[in-house]
Amino acid sequence: MHTGAIDVGSLSGGFDLQSTLESGQSYLWWRADGRDYEDDHQYGGSAWYVTTARVDGEPVVIRTRQRDGRLEWESSIDATDVLSRRLRLDDDLPAIRDGTPDDDLLAAAYDTYAGLRLVRDPPFGALISFICSAQMHVTRIHGMQQALREAFGTPVTFDGETYHAYPTPDQLAAASEAKLRDLSLGYRAPYVKRSAEMVADGEADPENARGLPYEEAREQLTQFVGVGQKVADCVLLFSLDYLEAVPLDTWIRKTISEYYPDCDRGNYADTSRAIRERLGGEYAGYAQTYVFHYLRNRDED
């Protein structure tokens, strides 16, 4: 076993692992103690979080926790680079804050969740997990991803325990719709299977959207079954480095009508354009993520 620690205390803008992983951005991590994120926000401060990654095609397990300004990790490999990439440790948070508006709502969100960073999920996992997110609660989306791992993912032994890698396109394409329905994916079952087949067959790949102009990239992703504009925006923002993407879900729509009513244009494309401009363009999705997490926790308590 390799272990190590990354000095995140000295990063520009710092880092907060719990806020980053428990802000509804990624369904590809889970807590080692098995607790649901929702159960207790307080305790997670120094909890271990787990994910899998593929390094040279081989699945590896990575565990990490934050203590005393250090991001400690345990893995079968040197996890420094994977963690830096997956948790966007290179992002310059003060520059991002400077690039977004200076209104009261955003200021409160930035101050409350200092160190929250966007994630950079692997594209296929992001695609499938956000297809699963349609009309679904956070906890259950998480549960579905764990169920998919256990049913179809390659087993990986680490530290005396068996984990499962996230399924590959081939593995999910080979799944039966009935089995996927058994895992309570509901009407999303055929979407997941069809989209996995598209990737497995080489017909399409979420990676191919990378680099296209933003709105073209979003359009490109909607070719997958079960992917509309909202899910496409999630994949762009949380996986493909489109920091300007603002996924318009019901919460954000509510927020827009309350705090930025002039940006509510009645349809997705125009509202998206308006809120993106209002949030400063380039980093609009970063700002959105802070606001979303802030309002969600504030309004729930």
Add this chain to the structure above:
DNA sequence: ACAGTGCCTAGTGT
């Protein structure tokens, strides 16, 4: 182009 409707299902509220 655009609006209306059906879809799986667990959890919450009445």
Add this chain to the structure above:
DNA sequence: AACACTAGGCACT
């Protein structure tokens, strides 16, 4: 207890 409604939408018409 039974029922309606909702949840970070999408495909099809």
